[in-house]
Amino acid sequence: MRFDLTDLKLFLRVIDSGSITAGAAHAHLALASASARIRGMEEALGVPLLVRGRRGVEPTEAGRTLLHHARQITQQMERMRADLGEYATGLKGHIRLLSNTSALTEFLPDKLATFMAEHPHVNVDLEERLSTDIVEAMRDQLADVGIVTDAVDSSGLETRLFKEDRLVLALGLAHPLAKGLRRNAVLPFSACVEYDFIGLAGDSALQQYIGEQGSRLGHRLRYRVRLRSFDAICRMVASGAGLAVLPESAVVRSRDAANLKVVRLADPWARRRLLLCMRSYAELPGYARELVDVLAAPV
The missing domain is CATH 3.40.190.10 (Periplasmic binding protein-like II)
Known part of the structure; x- marks a missing residue:
């Protein structure tokens, strides 16, 4: 069984987008090449990784296991890039941030703008979701940081106060x-x-x-x-x-x-209360930890 980083990143993008076509586009691969890579992974494992339907694709149980490990591997790569950033130039960090509506519209823009101005080489992928969906996504390692209401069960995640709302x-x-x-x-x-x-x-x-x-x-x-x-x-x-x-x-x-x-x-x-949540602050890349610090800082 041999998967390369391109395979794993493609699989992540397919799951995130719910479509092989969209995942291939995000991974900058031709659809035929992306489909062949997915089939190759399934053949190497001997089990299907995706359930294909009219509305797109969803991971099987084996696919969810692969998703978990693929997240860990790509996040480890991001941490390595961040740690080596002071010795190299041109490296960019990427943070996936999920937020509920109140935080996104009322409290997040100013603080996020400040962070991005101070970190021109870091990109932030921001998406609005329900707090319950954000917590589930964080547990599945589908994002780096989430902002949720304290009304949802965030057990198993590290939290910090963001704002009273x-x-x-x-x-x-x-x-x-x-x-x-x-x-x-x-x-x-x-x-x-x-x-x-x-x-x-x-x-x-x-x-x-x-x-x-x-x-x-x-x-x-x-x-x-x-x-x-x-x-x-x-x-x-x-x-x-x-x-x-x-x-x-x-x-x-x-x-x-x-x-x-x-x-x-x-x-x-x-x-x-709006809370910042993450699986582990210590395991976030350095630039993601800095984002958490900026967002958690009192005004």
Whole structure:
């Protein structure tokens, strides 16, 4: 059984993209060459590594085992490159960072920009995912660092505090729920689910998280419109079109903050801490450890 680094990197890219075609493109290989390499690995092992379907490919149990070892080998190569970086020029590091919506939109950009300005030879592959999916990906060694809410089980991973992140209810001043509410009022989410909502467009991790809370109460939330930014949502809420659940920081910095009533939610899931998570800080490449240090540093 002989696999080279090209085989292993190709297999990682195929699994990450869910497609041999896309994996071949990311590995800069012709599709025929990539397919031949995958078949060669399967023949060498004597077992299938991929389940092929109409929607793409998924790893078999043997494929998941290979995936685990391929991650370790490629990460070891990255660590070696980082450790030798002071003796060579032109080497680049690569960090795969997974983040939930709140961290990605509210807290991450400034700190990440600072890190990247100080590390021009390090590339960051940033992807938005649900916190539960991020934890699973970290355990499977599919990423270097993740940012998740403390509501998910991160056992088996090392964590550091990134930010405090409270979700609040944003209401227009004329909204029926806003009338009669005292300052510093707190409401349960169950008091809101019958009303129309304004939400984020696309497959937002935060939107899925809020939808899950409604489902637990037996309600499918009604969205009048979905928009692409927190600021746009605040403007729509201020106009009276509906209410929204948003990170408190997004509402406070909104240009329409004066036209909104902000109500804290009584539900425990709304009081969140955002955590940096990783399998092992000590085993990360040096530049990835520096990223963790920058993100964990207090403002």
